[in-house]
Structures are given as structure tokens and as C-alpha cells.
Amino acid sequence: MTSHKSPLVPSAFHDMFNAQNIAVIGASENPSKLGFRIVQNLITQKKVVFPVNPHVSTTQVYPSVKDVPEKVDLAVIIVPPSVILEIIDECAIKGIRCVAIITEGFRETGPEGAELQEKLKQKLQQYDIRAIGPNTMGFHDVFTSFSICFLDVSDLQPGKVSISSQTGVLAGAFLKYINLSEHIGVNKVIDLGNMIDLDHADVLEFLLTDEKTQVIALHMEGLGDGPHFSRTLAQVTPHKPVIIVKGGVMPETRRVVESHTGSLVGDSLLFEKILKQAGALQVANFEEFVNLIKGFCFMPPPKGNKVALISGSGGTAVITIDALLKNGLHLAQFSENTLQQLKKFIPEHGKIQNPVDIWPAGVTFGLPQIYAETISILDQDPNVDVIITLLFRIRDFQYDPTPIIEAAKHCLKPIFFATMGHIVFEMRNELERNGFPTYTYGSQIARVLGSMWQYQQFCQKT
Amino acid sequence: MTSHKSPLVPSAFHDMFNAQNIAVIGASENPSKLGFRIVQNLITQKKVVFPVNPHVSTTQVYPSVKDVPEKVDLAVIIVPPSVILEIIDECAIKGIRCVAIITEGFRETGPEGAELQEKLKQKLQQYDIRAIGPNTMGFHDVFTSFSICFLDVSDLQPGKVSISSQTGVLAGAFLKYINLSEHIGVNKVIDLGNMIDLDHADVLEFLLTDEKTQVIALHMEGLGDGPHFSRTLAQVTPHKPVIIVKGGVMPETRRVVESHTGSLVGDSLLFEKILKQAGALQVANFEEFVNLIKGFCFMPPPKGNKVALISGSGGTAVITIDALLKNGLHLAQFSENTLQQLKKFIPEHGKIQNPVDIWPAGVTFGLPQIYAETISILDQDPNVDVIITLLFRIRDFQYDPTPIIEAAKHCLKPIFFATMGHIVFEMRNELERNGFPTYTYGSQIARVLGSMWQYQQFCQKT
Numbered sequence: 046m047t048s049h050k051s052p053l054v055p056s057a058f059h060d061m062f063n064a065q066n067i068a069v070i071g072a073s074e075n076p077s078k079l080g081f082r083i084v085q086n087l088i089t090q091k092k093v094v095f096p097v098n099p100h101v102s103t104t105q106v107y108p109s110v111k112d113v114p115e116k117v118d119l120a121v122i123i124v125p126p127s128v129i130l131e132i133i134d135e136c137a138i139k140g141i142r143c144v145a146i147i148t149e150g151f152r153e154t155g156p157e158g159a160e161l162q163e164k165l166k167q168k169l170q171q172y173d174i175r176a177i178g179p180n181t182m183g184f185h186d187v188f189t190s191f192s193i194c195f196l197d198v199s200d201l202q203p204g205k206v207s208i209s210s211q212t213g214v215l216a217g218a219f220l221k222y223i224n225l226s227e228h229i230g231v232n233k234v235i236d237l238g239n240m241i242d243l244d245h246a247d248v249l250e251f252l253l254t255d256e257k258t259q260v261i262a263l264h265m266e267g268l269g270d271g272p273h274f275s276r277t278l279a280q281v282t283p284h285k286p287v288i289i290v291k292g293g294v295m296p297e298t299r300r301v302v303e304s305h306t307g308s309l310v311g312d313s314l315l316f317e318k319i320l321k322q323a324g325a326l327q328v329a330n331f332e333e334f335v336n337l338i339k340g341f342c343f344m345p346p347p348k349g350n351k352v353a354l355i356s357g358s359g360g361t362a363v364i365t366i367d368a369l370l371k372n373g374l375h376l377a378q379f380s381e382n383t384l385q386q387l388k389k390f391i392p393e394h395g396k397i398q399n400p401v402d403i404w405p406a407g408v409t410f411g412l413p414q415i416y417a418e419t420i421s422i423l424d425q426d427p428n429v430d431v432i433i434t435l436l437f438r439i440r441d442f443q444y445d446p447t448p449i450i451e452a453a454k455h456c457l458k459p460i461f462f463a464t465m466g467h468i469v470f471e472m473r474n475e476l477e478r479n480g481f482p483t484y485t486y487g488s489q490i491a492r493v494l495g496s497m498w499q500y501q502q503f504c505q506k507t
Numbered sequence: 508m509t510s511h512k513s514p515l516v517p518s519a520f521h522d523m524f525n526a527q528n529i530a531v532i533g534a535s536e537n538p539s540k541l542g543f544r545i546v547q548n549l550i551t552q553k554k555v556v557f558p559v560n561p562h563v564s565t566t567q568v569y570p571s572v573k574d575v576p577e578k579v580d581l582a583v584i585i586v587p588p589s590v591i592l593e594i595i596d597e598c599a600i601k602g603i604r605c606v607a608i609i610t611e612g613f614r615e616t617g618p619e620g621a622e623l624q625e626k627l628k629q630k631l632q633q634y635d636i637r638a639i640g641p642n643t644m645g646f647h648d649v650f651t652s653f654s655i656c657f658l659d660v661s662d663l664q665p666g667k668v669s670i671s672s673q674t675g676v677l678a679g680a681f682l683k684y685i686n687l688s689e690h691i692g693v694n695k696v697i698d699l700g701n702m703i704d705l706d707h708a709d710v711l712e713f714l715l716t717d718e719k720t721q722v723i724a725l726h727m728e729g730l731g732d733g734p735h736f737s738r739t740l741a742q743v744t745p746h747k748p749v750i751i752v753k754g755g756v757m758p759e760t761r762r763v764v765e766s767h768t769g770s771l772v773g774d775s776l777l778f779e780k781i782l783k784q785a786g787a788l789q790v791a792n793f794e795e796f797v798n799l800i801k802g803f804c805f806m807p808p809p810k811g812n813k814v815a816l817i818s819g820s821g822g823t824a825v826i827t828i829d830a831l832l833k834n835g836l837h838l839a840q841f842s843e844n845t846l847q848q849l850k851k852f853i854p855e856h857g858k859i860q861n862p863v864d865i866w867p868a869g870v871t872f873g874l875p876q877i878y879a880e881t882i883s884i885l886d887q888d889p890n891v892d893v894i895i896t897l898l899f900r901i902r903d904f905q906y907d908p909t910p911i912i913e914a915a916k917h918c919l920k921p922i923f924f925a926t927m928g929h930i931v932f933e934m935r936n937e938l939e940r941n942g943f944p945t946y947t948y949g950s951q952i953a954r955v956l957g958s959m960w961q962y963q964q965f966c967q968k969t
Contacts, residue, residue, distance in 0.1 A: 364752065
């Protein structure tokens with residue numbers, strides 16, 4: 046799959062993400078076509094763009110990439126599959142080393158497409174051209190605003206996580222969702238498509254050395270070059286957490302995966318084992334994917350597995366504790382000093398213990414003040430590794446969360462929040478805008494913390 | 508626990524929910540006290556209220572419940588635990604048959620409280636007074652707006668599910684959350700507290716015959732009268748689905764449960780087995796609790812386990828299919844007629860199959876039209892039992908979801924939606940306001956459908 050690798054050649058992704066002169070082969074003058082949108086997006090990004098289309102003859106458009114007067118760093122190809130092979134020939138003549146093949150209609154469509162993909166692969170290897178795709182939405186870099194995707198990503202916020210996928214949704218609805226609803230900023234985004242050349246291992250190599258990337262999240266269908274993947278993964282995980290969601294874990298899903306990216310599903314138990322050994326964190330679905338990305342982007346992993354839980358509801362606390370225990374965490378035993386300090390405002394029958402029930406004191410002295418005070422006290426306790434706060438705010442007991450946010454800002458330990466209610470929607474936004482990972486349910490935090498603690502233990506061993 | 512039961516006595520809950528004359532023992536003139544709020548709430552509900560407080564002497568307040576001039580159907584008791592026994596004596600003298608003991612400070616506080624609770628229990632049995640609590644927030648009926656809770660529940664929407672819990676949050680933040688954010692209307696709500704008398708089995712007996720309740724959801728910590736519970740549960744489940752979340756499934760959580768409601772945790776494997784045999788549906792946490800309640804409130808269970816999946820993203824579809832398979836569901840094999848009809852608008856390379864990828868046709872002919880057309884075609888297919896639609900809407904591809912909602916309204920089969928993105932938040936609201944259960948991720952629907960299908964199979968067998 047990736048036979049023409051050399052340690053002396055800098056990562057192809059590095060070249061692609063730093064391309065200045067870009068040819069769009071299959072550019073269009075029709076605003077409803079993707080070839081039009083891509084060109085427009087590139088122009089707004091202040092890139093040097095050379096639109097190529099043999100059927101359009103205006104002064105701005107070149108009939109062939111061979112006619113482009115300057116050096117081309119990257120060709121974005123969106124032409125029918127029937128002409129792809131000759132387009133690659135022209136790219137080779139022009140001396141282009143990197144291509145992004147947006148075009149669909151290859152291995153994902155059946156035997157005929159698979160045959161064409163094989164021919165394309167041989168041609169790319171013969172010319173030593175590095176390629177992303179085919180059947181990809183491309184990539185974008187939120188920090189530099191560079192995007193070869195047809196979507197407008199100018200409203201995405203930059204963040205710590207780089208995401209690579211084998212599906213286009215990650216370039217679209219998913220990214221907008223995590224950015225706007227989950228407040229997770231993103232760094233680089235890559236859709237690998239059918240992985241004719243560049244695959245998950247190449248992504249990992251690139252992101253390991255990318256200083257702006259602190260968390261790596263991969264959506265996988267096929268493995269690509271398996272041994273290369275496991276080797277690279279083991280090199281990356283001691284430095285950056287790698288979160289992986291894999292489609293096609295059930296053998297019956299094979300047909301659907303094949304018609305999506307043409308990937309081989311592989312043995313999912315073996316896959317799980319490889320990931321675990323290499324210290325990567327596999328999640329079951331996009332829900333857990335997003336929750337765990339948020340955890341790592343917002344907080345460092347806890348140094349130990351002793352949790353302090355603050356809650357205003359016994360029943361919710363109990364179910365959160367069940368989930369914490371299931372995920373390898375435990376309730377901290379508070380120090381004598383902590384108990385003494387909590388006694389100052391928690392009434393006798395308020396049962397001073399872990400979980401801390403702030404409800405009686407909160408109703409008397411004000412919920413935000415008591416939440417804040419409790420957070421500050423627990424942060425000082427040497428027996429506590431991480432704090433979880435279950436916040437409740439309803440119409441009858443409204444309050445301004447500022448004291449809670451201020452107390453959390455001074456915390457030296459990782460702190461997580463769960464909030465409930467439409468009325469607390471704004472509070473959740475405010476907590477996350479201030480850098481605190483906030484979920485709806487304590488059980489979600491328990492799963493996230495379980496993985497972060499697993500990662501912490503892995504790092505301590507390596 | 509519930510030794511004074513007789514089949515000839517109508518359910519105590521029936522009497523409580525139909526009480527007209529209510530005494531509030533421990534009423535207060537101080538607006539910050541719960542005893543004040545409860546009285547005020549009852550007055551706005553047009554109930555006949557008799558506030559009782561020996562320390563307040565105004566014409567509207569009675570020094571003892573014995574002084575109330577009319578018959579009292581229900582006494583709501585919110586006095587210090589130290590005087591609870593004499594208050595019950597006075598209730599007995601007054602001939603009161605039903606009490607709701609809001610007061611805290613019993614078994615949940617330790618041995619001393621447990622002793623007091625035992626004395627209280629004996630007294631209640633001696634007088635044949637039925638009681639809810641102690642340590643309860645009471646109950647409310649959203650249809651009749653009758654509430655003995657100190658919270659203002661006037662903004663709750665009526666719905667199909669009645670919820671009983673052993674925790675007060677269900678009366679507060681949780682209810683507001685599911686009502687406003689998840690669009691789940693609620694019917695009756697009961698907080699059982701420490702279950703000195705009325706317990707989960709009594710709730711089930713009451714809700715079985717309550718015509719307005721179509722779905723029953725229980726939050727449990729202790730079992731109450733175990734054999735009575737299993738017997739009653741088995742009687743209820745063939746008529747109404749019963750969804751159960753239990754706190755304290757891990758033995759280590761025992762201490763916390765004891766200090767919350769003083770319940771015995773019990774063997775969680777045995778509990779699981781009892782529920783399964785009786786056809787109840789146990790979920791692991793509040794997240795799954797809410798998701799499953801929504802499924803049953805919005806849709807009937809599917810008649811079979813063959814799913815038609817509509818999606819605009821291959822990768823998301825694949826992970827949804829993995830989750831469906833894990834939960835006992837399968838992809839339907841479309842009929843020849845369905846394939847012929849889909850061919851009319853899905854282009855050749857669009858791979859007509861299940862899952863249906865509407866993206867290429869949607870971009871050409873309009874996303875809502877293609878989603879709607881596809882829903883209508885799949886609803887006609889005899890091989891399809893249930894339809895799942897994964898909706899995507901982003902800034903670049905905005906649309907009005909009305910055609911989708913109209914098509915879903917004409918569906919004869921259960922239909923579920925997942926929507927992604929801040930921009931689709933309004934669409935999700937609109938779908939749910941129109942009666943369609945909508946989630947964020949397909950994997951959530953898979954878990955919900957797995958339980959609904961399990962229930963359907965149970966009903967077919969009984």
C-alpha cells in the first residue's frame with residue numbers, strides 16, 4: 046500500500062498542508078458544482094489557484110495542468126473517473142508530487158472500480174506521486190484556514206485535536222456539531238477516503254511532529270498498511286493520546302464498508318488487541334468519540350483514580366458512582382482537614398462524606414457559593430485526584446455560575462461538570478467556553494475518565 | 508414492609524392523587540421555607556388547603572390537624588423528625604388515611620434515624636395509615652396540575668410516561684430537562700423516598716390501572732417487598748412497558764445508597780434476572796433511561812427487527828449498523844419494487860442498497876425532497892419493520908425540513924431520527940414537537956430499538 050516510503054522524504058502531509066500553489070483539475074464555472082466551490086474557497090484563503098478545465102476557455106482557466114505557468118505544489122483533482130489516469134500522466138509531466146483525488150467511483154463501487162483503482166495506484170507509484178483519496182473530501186487546517194474541501198469551514202474554531210477519518214461527514218456536519226454544540230475546537234482535519242496511498246499510519250507520523258496537535262482522533266474503516274500502522278501507533282501514543290472509532294466491527298457490516306470506502310474490515314478482536322497494546326483508546330461510537338476528545342482537549346489525565354464527587358442529588362450521584370467503579374475509578378477518602386472544612390457549612394444531618402451533597406447548605410447559603418467553596422476545599426485534598434461536579438439549576442433555584450467558574454479556574458486538579466436541563470444550557474456553554482469539559486450525565490464523565498486514567502497508566506509504564 | 512394490603516382496598520396512590528382536602532402539617536409563613544411553597548402551590552391548584560402549624564396563629568392556620576373543621580384526604584407532613592410520631596397520632600385521631608412524609612432524617616442518616624423510622628413504621632401500621640416517604644419530595648400529576656411538591660411544576664407538559672423514583676432530582680432538574688430539552692411530556696411523578704410503606708410494587712399496581720399512563724419508568728435503589736414487586740411487575744409488563752434504572756449495582760456503592768435512602772442494595776445479578784424474566788427493561792444510567800422513555804413515548808415497538816437506514820454519510824451509517832447488529836437488529840433486504848422506485852432518483856453510482864445514501868440525489872434534487880421521497884418508499888416495503896433516518900444539515904446545505912416531517916407523518920411504521928449539529932438544533936425540536944423521536948447519534952437509536960424489539964418479542968410470547 047505504501048511501498049514508496051523513505052525516511053529521508055518529509056511527510057507528504059507536511060507538503061500538502063504547506064502547499065502554496067494549487068491546481069484545481071476539474072474546476073467549474075457553475076456555482077452548483079463542487080469544482081467551483083473548491084476554487085472559490087481557495088481564493089478566499091489567499092492561495093495561488095490555477096483552475097484547470099479543458100471545456101472552459103476563459104483567461105483564468107487552463108485547459109491542462111501542463112499549461113500552468115508556475116510550479117504546482119498540490120493538485121486537487123475532481124474529474125470523472127474515466128479520465129483520471131490521463132490526468133495523473135499530465136500531473137507527472139508537470140512534476141507534481143502531491144495530489145488529492147476527490148473523485149468518487151473506485152473500489153467503493155465494485156469490481157470495475159476496484160480495477161481502475163489498482164491501475165491508478167500503479168501509476169501513482171510509478172511516478173512517485175503521493176496521493177490522498179480517491180473518494181475523499183480532502184483536508185483542512187483550521188489554524189491557517191487552508192482547506193481544499195468544498196465546504197466553507199471559515200466558522201470553525203481552532204483547537205487541540207486533529208481528526209482524520211475515512212468518511213466525509215467529519216469534514217461537514219460532524220465538525221460543525223462538535224465545534225458549536227460541544228465547544229471542541231479542531232486543528233487539522235483529514236478525510237482519507239479509499240486510502241490508495243496515504244493512510245492512517247501516514248497521518249500518525251505527520252501529527253506526531255505537528256506541534257499544534259495535542260490530541261489525535263482517528264475514524265477508521267480499513268487498517269491500511271497494518272504493520273506500519275501498529276509500529277507508528279506505538280511511537281505516537283507515549284507523546285499524544287490517540288482516540289480511535291472503527292466502523293465495521295461486526296462481520297455483517299463488511300458489505301456496507303466495502304461499498305463505502307472499499308476497505309477490508311479485518312478481525313475486530315485482533316484490531317482491539319493491537320490498539321490496546323499500543324496504548325491507543327478505542328471507543329464504540331461517535332458519541333463516546335466526541336466525549337473522550339472533549340475530555341483530553343479540556344483536561345489533563347488524572348494522576349490517580351481517586352474521585353471527589355460533588356452533587357445536589359443522591360440518586361444521580363449513586364448512578365455516577367456505579368459508573369465510576371465500572372470504569373476503574375474509586376471514590377476518594379477525604380482527609381481530616383477536608384472534613385473539618387466542609388463541616389463549617391454542611392449541616393450535621395447533611396452527612397459529610399464523598400459524594401458531597403451540597404443541597405442543604407446550597408439552599409441556605411446559596412448554591413454557587415457552596416459549589417465553589419466545596420470545589421476549592423476538595424482541590425486541596427491530597428487524597429483527591431480528580432473532581433466531578435454534578436450541577437443542578439432549575440427555574441425555582443436560578444443562580445449565576447460565576448463563583449463556580451472562578452473556583453474551577455483556580456483548581457490544580459482536573460475538574461469535570463455535568464449539568465442538567467434546558468435552563469442550564471447557557472451554563473453549560475459558559476463552563477465550556479471557560480475550558481471546563483461539561484456533559485449531561487455523570488455516567489458519561491465516568492466513561493471518559495476511565496479512558497483517560499487508562500491512558501495515564503499506559504504513559505506511566507512506558 | 509407492606510403487610511397491611513388487601514385486594515378490596517383501592518390503591519392508596521389512587522386516593523392520594525385524587526385528594527381534594529389537604530392538610531399541610533408544618534406549613535410556614537416564611538416564603539423561603541418549603542412549608543410555605545407547598546401551601547402556595549396547592550392554593551394555585553385550587554385544592555382545599557388546611558395549613559397546620561402550632562407556632563403560627565393566624566386565622567388561616569390551624570394549631571393542630573385535629574382542629575381542621577373538615578375531612579382531610581391527605582396530610583403532607585414537613586415537620587422535624589423529633590415530632591413525627593405525635594403528628595401521626597394526631598392524624599390518626601383526625602381519621603386521616605393517607606400521609607406524605609416529606610421530612611428527612613430517618614434511615615438515611617444512620618442507626619438512630621433507622622430506629623425512629625422503625626417506630627414510625629409500626630405506628631403507621633397500627634393506625635392503618637398509608638404513607639409515602641419519609642425523605643421524599645412527594646408527587647405530582649401533570650395532567651391535573653396537582654402537586655404536593657415544593658417545586659413549581661406548572662410549566663411541565665403532559666405526556667404518556669409516569670415516573671417513579673427514590674430520588675428528588677426526578678421531581679426537579681431531571682423533569683425540566685426531559686420536558687424541555689428532550690420534549691418528553693410526563694404524566695404522574697412519584698418520589699418514594701425511604702419507602703416506609705408504599706413502594707415500587709404499589710406504584711406498579713396503581714399505574715397499571717391508570718388509563719393516562721402508557722409507559723412506566725422506575726428509578727430504584729432498594730427493592731421494597733421483593734416477591735410482591737416481581738409478581739406485580741409480571742402482571743404489568745404485558746400491558747405497559749416498564750423501564751428501570753437502578754442505583755447501587757456495584758457492591759461498593761452500598762454505603763452511599765444507605766446514606767441516601769437507607770435502601771438495601773441487594774444482589775444486582777439476581778435483580779437483573781428478575782427484571783428480565785418479568786419482561787421489564789433495565790438500563791445502565793439516566794442517559795439510556797431518557798433515550799428509551801423517549802422511544803416508547805413517541806413510537807410503538809417495531810413488529811420485527813428489519814431496519815431500513817437512510818443516511819447522507821457512509822461512515823456514520825456503518826457505525827450505526829454495527830450498533831444495530833449488536834442490539835439484535837438487522838438491515839432489511841429491500842423488495843424489488845423498492846429498488847425500482849429508488850432507481851428513479853438515485854444515480855447509478857449511488858449504490859442503491861440498504862443503507863440508502865441520499866447524498867448524491869439530495870445535492871441534485873434537494874435534500875428534504877429526497878429524504879421525504881425515500882421515507883415514503885421504504886414505508887411501503889413489506890420487508891421493512893422500522894425506519895431510521897440520519898439527517899445532516901449544515902450551513903452550506905441549509906433546508907426546510909417540512910417535507911421530511913410530512914412524509915414521516917404518513918408513515919405506518921415506526922420512524923426514528925438522528926440529527927447532528929448546532930444548526931440542526933431547531934430541526935430536532937421541530938421533529939420532536941411533531942412526535943418523532945430524535946437523537947444525536949444512530950448508536951443511541953440502536954440501543955433504544957434493541958430494547959423496544961426485546962419488549963415486542965416478550966409481548967408476542969405472553
